[in-house]
Amino acid sequence: MNKLLFILLLSTLESVIAQKYFTRNGFTELKASTEAFEPIHATNNSSSAIVTNEGKIASQIFIGAFKFKIALMQEHFNENYMESSTYPKATFKGIIVGFDFSNLTNNKEIKLKGVLTVRGIDKEIESIGVISKTSNSSFRLKANFKVTPQDFKIKIPSVVRKKIAKEVIINIDYELKEKK
Amino acid sequence: MNLKRRNKFLFFGFIVLLIILFSTYAYIFRPPEKIENSTAIFMGNTNDFLLKIAKKPNEWNTKTVQLTGRISSIEDEGLLLDGNTFCQFKNKSLLTKLKKDQTITIKGIIVGFDDLFNELKLNQCIIIK
Incomplete structure (x- = not known):
């Protein structure tokens, strides 16, 4: 236990030294609605992310913190599809290509590359996002990408297959502040 | 008839x-249960709670708890208790009334143990005392 704690501490120490911009309350949104059925839409405004000066990004999100309008949908999402008690979080590790805070302009298009891990399964992600400078010490990162339930081996029973979109859209909107 | x-x-x-x-x-x-109506399954201070959950932190995710601690910093969206528990507030305007080093009791839902920041994270927090 102590050893584990020590390793954990070391690894976090490393990330603390390298870290530059961070957020604890990033907004992540999931959309998997199909027309004519109950909208499947969840939001999570407790996403964490750290971006270093070189544009390396590490982001972490707890599955259980996704909020749905309907409690039962939230339960099914957690228990049947995401199995959040076994896989409590999803992570994204990657790079914002060409990130340079001093050269940021409004709505600058950037490329986001990295690995998204959901349910312990990795998937390479490449997406176009937008960065805007919001102050001298903060910026806003917006991006979206599409994944499919099969990417993460999520089985959808045939009864509800028509109600869940084949592609799930993930929108992120994070405002990151400089770590002082 | x-x-x-x-x-x-x-x-x-x-x-x-x-x-x-x-x-x-x-x-x-x-709709999902509101924090005001849900009962806390743990009441006490942050350090005790962290010790309690240290072995299996993820089992506590999405549970409601009531924690007491000293405010170590106030951020835009929440506050940090005892340097180890971050509480995201439901109503951010309440944060302006609070001061650093004040002892406070909050009720919130556990998001999880965030190893990017090495702290426990709660959201939808409301002030109890």
Whole structure:
């Protein structure tokens, strides 16, 4: 236990030294609605992310913190599809290509590359996002990408297959502040 | 007479059916529980709680707890208790009334142990005391 704690501490120490911009309350949104059925839409405004000066990004999100309008949908999402008690979080590790805070302009298009891990399964992600400078010490990162339930081996029973979109859209909107 | 009885029976049957339908509908489409109405399954201070959950932190995710601690910093969206527990507030305007080093009791939902920041994270926090 102590050893584990020590390793954990070391690894976090490393990330603390390298870290530059961070957020604890990033907004992540999931959309998997199909027309004519109950909208499947969840939001999570407790996403964490750290971006270093070189544009390396590490982001972490707890599955259980996704909020749905309907409690039962939230339960099914957690228990049947995401199995959040076994896989409590999803992570994204990657790079914002060409990130340079001093050269940021409004709505600058950037490329986001990295690995998204959901349910312990990795998937390479490449997406176009937008960065805007919001102050001298903060910026806003917006991006979206599409994944499919099969990417993460999520089985959808045939009864509800028509109600869940084949592609799930993930929108992120994070405002990151400089770590002082 | 017989017909009247039958009608009465049908009428009550119909009412019962309506109630069943309505309660099923209400059950299926009920909104998630609000923090104000949910009961905390742990009450105490942050350090005790962190020790308690150290072995299996993820089992506590999405549970409601009530924690007491000293405010180590106030951020835009929440506050940090004892340097180890971050509480994201439901109503951010309440944060302006608080001061650093003040002792406070909050109720919130556990998001999880965030190893990017090495702290426990709660959201939808409300002030108890």
